Amino acid sequence: MSVTTKATIASFGGKLLKLSHAAKTTNCEMNFNLYLPPQALKSSQKVPVLIYLSGLTCTADNCSEKGFFQHGASKKGIAVLYPDTSPRGLNIPGENDAYDFGSGAGFYVDATKAPYNNGYNMYSYVTEELPKTVFEAFPQLDSNRVSITGHSMGGHGALTLMRWVGANWRFKYLRNPGKYKSVSAFAPISNPINCQWGQKAFGGYFGEDQTAKWKEHDATELVKNWKGPLDVLIDVGTGDNFYKQGQLLPENFEKAAKEAGIQGVNVRYQPDYDHSYYTMASFADDHVEHAAKYLLA
Amino acid sequence: MSVTTKATIASFGGKLLKLSHAAKTTNCEMNFNLYLPPQALKSSQKVPVLIYLSGLTCTADNCSEKGFFQHGASKKGIAVLYPDTSPRGLNIPGENDAYDFGSGAGFYVDATKAPYNNGYNMYSYVTEELPKTVFEAFPQLDSNRVSITGHSMGGHGALTLMRWVGANWRFKYLRNPGKYKSVSAFAPISNPINCQWGQKAFGGYFGEDQTAKWKEHDATELVKNWKGPLDVLIDVGTGDNFYKQGQLLPENFEKAAKEAGIQGVNVRYQPDYDHSYYTMASFADDHVEHAAKYLLA
Numbered sequence: 001m002s003v004t005t006k007a008t009i010a011s012f013g014g015k016l017l018k019l020s021h022a023a024k025t026t027n028c029e030m031n032f033n034l035y036l037p038p039q040a041l042k043s044s045q046k047v048p049v050l051i052y053l054s055g056l057t058c059t060a061d062n063c064s065e066k067g068f069f070q071h072g073a074s075k076k077g078i079a080v081l082y083p084d085t086s087p088r089g090l091n092i093p094g095e096n097d098a099y100d101f102g103s104g105a106g107f108y109v110d111a112t113k114a115p116y117n118n119g120y121n122m123y124s125y126v127t128e129e130l131p132k133t134v135f136e137a138f139p140q141l142d143s144n145r146v147s148i149t150g151h152s153m154g155g156h157g158a159l160t161l162m163r164w165v166g167a168n169w170r171f172k173y174l175r176n177p178g179k180y181k182s183v184s185a186f187a188p189i190s191n192p193i194n195c196q197w198g199q200k201a202f203g204g205y206f207g208e209d210q211t212a213k214w215k216e217h218d219a220t221e222l223v224k225n226w227k228g229p230l231d232v233l234i235d236v237g238t239g240d241n242f243y244k245q246g247q248l249l250p251e252n253f254e255k256a257a258k259e260a261g262i263q264g265v266n267v268r269y270q271p272d273y274d275h276s277y278y279t280m281a282s283f284a285d286d287h288v289e290h291a292a293k294y295l296l297a
Numbered sequence: 298m299s300v301t302t303k304a305t306i307a308s309f310g311g312k313l314l315k316l317s318h319a320a321k322t323t324n325c326e327m328n329f330n331l332y333l334p335p336q337a338l339k340s341s342q343k344v345p346v347l348i349y350l351s352g353l354t355c356t357a358d359n360c361s362e363k364g365f366f367q368h369g370a371s372k373k374g375i376a377v378l379y380p381d382t383s384p385r386g387l388n389i390p391g392e393n394d395a396y397d398f399g400s401g402a403g404f405y406v407d408a409t410k411a412p413y414n415n416g417y418n419m420y421s422y423v424t425e426e427l428p429k430t431v432f433e434a435f436p437q438l439d440s441n442r443v444s445i446t447g448h449s450m451g452g453h454g455a456l457t458l459m460r461w462v463g464a465n466w467r468f469k470y471l472r473n474p475g476k477y478k479s480v481s482a483f484a485p486i487s488n489p490i491n492c493q494w495g496q497k498a499f500g501g502y503f504g505e506d507q508t509a510k511w512k513e514h515d516a517t518e519l520v521k522n523w524k525g526p527l528d529v530l531i532d533v534g535t536g537d538n539f540y541k542q543g544q545l546l547p548e549n550f551e552k553a554a555k556e557a558g559i560q561g562v563n564v565r566y567q568p569d570y571d572h573s574y575y576t577m578a579s580f581a582d583d584h585v586e587h588a589a590k591y592l593l594a
Contacts, residue, residue: 282307
């Protein structure tokens with residue numbers, strides 16, 4: 001469980017650490033970044049953590065450089081954990097051939113279909129192994145106060161990894177009822193079973209015959225069975241080409257929540273904003289604020 | 298003087314425009330970025346402009362994506378103009394061979410030595426042709442309220458392009474006594490005639506025999522002859538490897554100012570910060586604030 005520090009970079013009064021560790025769930029060395037706000041460097045009090053899940057093609061670095069989360073996190077005293085988006089270097093034939101499947105495109109699921117079931121376990125990695133590693137290595141982080149957010153494929157991750165207690169799809173959620181204090185997303189793939197990106201990924205990681213499994217990882221399906229309060233902040237740009245192409249389908253998520261009588265799904269359609277980090281940077285403070293409401297309550 | 302719009306990107310309530318134009322001073326098509334804050338889109342009042350000059354190897358895009366000037370500029374109602382760092386594609390033999398000379402390394406001077414005197418005129422480009430082009434194309438920008446800042450080579454640019462009225466090195470400064478309302482810099486090459494980067498660039502652009510010319514573009518030499526008030530904000534990270542290697546020499550600039558009895562040179566040595574955009578992002582708001590004091594006075 002040891003963590004290697006590859007770089008320490010001053011950022012907004014805190015430190016951005018570039019780290020790596022030998023991960024068992026993914027069978028490879030995994031890079032990740034961790035932003036420690038100034039409060040985590042100076043005080044003996046533990047700070048909460050916001051996990052940011054990246055989108056297709058990204059590593060931990062993109063949002064660390066361009067997402068502007070450190071700005072708000074520094075002010076609020078929240079650490080930000082940036083995982084990578086897939087295993088790396090497993091040498092599975094074809095894993096580097098497409099931008100939307102295989103490396104850089106783990107989709108935050110545990111693959112059941114060969115050959116990807118040998119290492120493409122980003123669900124277990126992000127929900128279990130990485131947090132366990134990080135909380136052991138950094139005792140100044142509070143494992144009881146964790147929120148989650150993400151972009152595009154990472155928005156899908158954030159919306160499906162959250163505590164879907166009411167959903168009963170997977171009993172394991174019940175084992176960690178307080179896993180995430182809050183959830184938000186930028187341009188999330190909100191209904192993957194009904195878009196090309198999701199169908200390709202779920203077909204490749206689960207197989208075509210596992211539609212029940214597909215639904216376990218589809219936010220729109222999960223929200224239909226939600227019981228209890230919900231407070232989800234979602235930003236989608238109206239100038240986002242992937243939104244226009246029907247890859248994101250936030251309206252399906254909204255509709256399903258409404259039909260299930262669920263309040264608290266706040267989708268903001270931001271005029272002209274695109275799918276890029278310019279959008280994340282513009283609204284990162286709002287998402288840190290959203291998490292802070294719960295993490296600092 | 299026509300300007301081509303290559304992209305329009307929503308950012309912090311305003312628009313980042315990716316633009317290009319056929320520049321006469323540099324004999325090529327030049328890319329540049331312009332951030333229009335929300336105030337420039339909605340109001341009939343003109344907004345002031347902050348010019349940001351980039352460092353070695355950069356284009357207009359790096360700081361637009363990673364510098365976070367848009368955050369503060371959006372709040373203050375200031376446009377940000379991001380020029381490129383050299384001519385591109387002139388096909389001068391060797392111009393692409395080094396990261397610190399030729400393309401990406403124009404040093405904000407007008408070259409006098411062949412073959413670079415044919416197009417490497419970034420001084421004239423940044424002080425004359427680009428602003429003229431921009432103010433014609435965007436009447437919502439106020440040509441009477443312009444400030445300048447920059448990073449590394451661009452910090453050198455900012456400190457040497459400013460209105461050195463007292464210096465009398467070049468009469469042309471006197472023709473535009475109000476060219477820049479304020480100046481600031483990140484990790485500037487402050488004494489190029491005494492560092493490797495500067496000596497290589499000035500030797501290549503001016504020749505070894507033109508030491509008087511070299512001094513005209515050296516901030517430390519210029520400040521010695523300054524008469525009048527000065528208010529320069531400079532941030533340098535103590536973890537900056539180029540600072541440690543003696544490429545920046547801000548202490549020489551400070552010392553020269555002090556010996557000339559000049560107040561108002563505020564060099565902040567930021568503990569552990571490095572030479573990267575993480576540093577710029579962390580203090581961009583302060584530099585926008587510094588410019589706003591004068592631009593919005």
